[in-house]
Amino acid sequence: MKLFIIGFLSGIISGMGIGGGAILIPSLIFFSNLKQQQAQGLNLIVFLPVAAVALIVHFREKNIELQYAKWIIVGGVIGAIVGSIMALRINPTRLKKYFGIFLLFIGIYELFKKNDA
Secondary structure, three states, rough: OOHHHHHHHHHHHOOOOOOOOOHHHHHHHHOOOOOOOHHHHHHHHHHHHHHHHHHHHHHHHHOOHHHHHHHHHHHHHHHHHHHHHHHOOOOOOHHHHHHHHHHHHHHHHHHHOOOOO
């Protein structure tokens, strides 16, 4: 049941286009005995079907500008290769700290950014 709730919450965040890994990865580390690399790998597997569903919904609602997608996809694929290699070579404890620092900076940015609405 615990894993279902974690999946449900990360699915909601993913469906919004925010990134469910921000919920899923820390939750898996806190509530299971997975290492950082294992949680990140599981996040990638979970991401595929969740992203496919969100993509269909957003595509139907015309929320996707395809003209931007080509270069973002190319950059993302190259970045994913580099990031995966780096993640496998970094000590799990350090990787967990780096991920936490990244989330902290994102949270601080979101707190202080100007509201665009």
